[in-house]
Amino acid sequence: MREEILRILRERKEYVSGQELCETLGVSRTAVWKCIRRLEEEGYEIEAVPRSGYRLLGSPDSIAEEEVASRLTTERMGHPIRYFAQIDSTNRLAGREAAEGAPEGLLVIADEQTAGRGRRGRTWSTPAGSAVAFSLVLRPALAPESISMVTLVMGLAVAQAVEELYGLAAGIKWPNDVVINGRKLSGTLTEMSAEAEAVHYLVAGTGINANMTAFPEELRQTATSLTLELGRSVNRAELIAAVMRHFEADYDRFTAQGDLASLLPEYNRLLVSRGKEVRVLEPGHEYSGTSHGIDERGRLLVEKADGEVTRVYAGEVSVRGIYGYV
């Protein structure tokens, strides 16, 4: 009921009478009153005017279940939600839940991760209250070698949401980082449980630097946040809901076809390296070339000086002008 009342007040933006809330939700006046009081205790500013009704003036910057759920417009992604004020790693919990049978769409959200992980065993910092960290359980009918494409779809969804909500020039650094002005805003680590021929489940875990106002010395040249780019703080629940909306649409197009063909124009439009010089570090050798965007399997097409075009599916790719690479 809390989620429904919040949704109605947020969508209406004007006064909603207690009577209307009762009738819509099929509950008593007392139940509505109690619910409004509890929301106020949690930090919601709700104006109550006799004969006009209730109006939502402000929400706490919370990413707790109701805050996100009441903003979701998705059918599967984000249903259900599990929220934690503090957790070791959202990917780890989502993985455990998936192993126990959690459905596709389960979204684990945390305000703080004490052992957040990035790709290739790196750590990922999620300071309490200012970051966004979530992990989504997925059950695509794909072979294991297809999962890197899911990582690209999540990177795309984050870039789309940031561009749409804030009008920022968010770009994608292949495979899935989201960057603004050459600095990292977001990363995604996709993990799977699988046998040789079939994926059992995937967990796509994403961290977004939302409201950080500063970074530690070692990240200062390479990381940015929405607050630093906008000069104001953002509503993190709104951001998560927007990412879910874009991801669901993109993921459905991806799984319908089994590859990224239908998402290619959009992904390549946002790819920061397109047409730029990149440096590819593969185990054992290193080379430079010009990036021509991805193919339908998510591989980066890199044209070497001699005209040969390679398809990069793993390895590190540095882009001139990004993360301090000059």
Next chain:
Amino acid sequence: MREEILRILRERKEYVSGQELCETLGVSRTAVWKCIRRLEEEGYEIEAVPRSGYRLLGSPDSIAEEEVASRLTTERMGHPIRYFAQIDSTNRLAGREAAEGAPEGLLVIADEQTAGRGRRGRTWSTPAGSAVAFSLVLRPALAPESISMVTLVMGLAVAQAVEELYGLAAGIKWPNDVVINGRKLSGTLTEMSAEAEAVHYLVAGTGINANMTAFPEELRQTATSLTLELGRSVNRAELIAAVMRHFEADYDRFTAQGDLASLLPEYNRLLVSRGKEVRVLEPGHEYSGTSHGIDERGRLLVEKADGEVTRVYAGEVSVRGIYGYV
């Protein structure tokens, strides 16, 4: 100490004096005596002759930790062992242990599985006391697309152990079933936790039909056991130890090279379909051809009637004469 005493008695085959046991193990006569008594209570037949010492006459058909550990000659595989009289699934427990950091070589053994799993979501029956079920934790430095090769290595090790211990004509049905006289003796399900570019850990789970004297009606035409083939029961701990020995040797050759090139002659020698007609069922289409063995990536080479050779890396392959396919 129990494991050491068992190992000494088993290797010596003759009387070993209590004094010698004390000195070898650095413990008191009383400690040795207590240990011998406990072994007797567990079903070991140990003859004690004054002035000659102890002699092992018989072991219970147990696959508990000491029974297997005292037979192991491996360096990593089977160290440590976790034994369960009954468990839902050895793969599931091994996966949980691996997620918590268990080392490569952890071997989970169960006398009975209540929810044993096979490939592609099939069930696998492990009746108490007559079957062998184990799962091995592995941490190879491989990309996810390489894991099907590990499954082939385990199938090879089981076939080698069965051939060596019992002189039976064990063959491999690609990718990893072990068959005798056209019926299934063993299967392996390899599962992994991975991200796009790196495997975190693998669990290779194997079931072997050891001492079953009969199968349910629906399996009668397609399954067999060592007891049915030999007309006698086998020591299951000895079998597990032999599989570990072959697996460790084969796996080391595999990981040193990153592919199956050095194991090809041995695998293809044991492959039952080699030179035979096979029927390939891939999602969407079906065709027949002649099997020419595997390549270095573990793919089955199938020559169609028109001479085209395809490399099968997934899908079901039926072999004429195996599992009732005529």
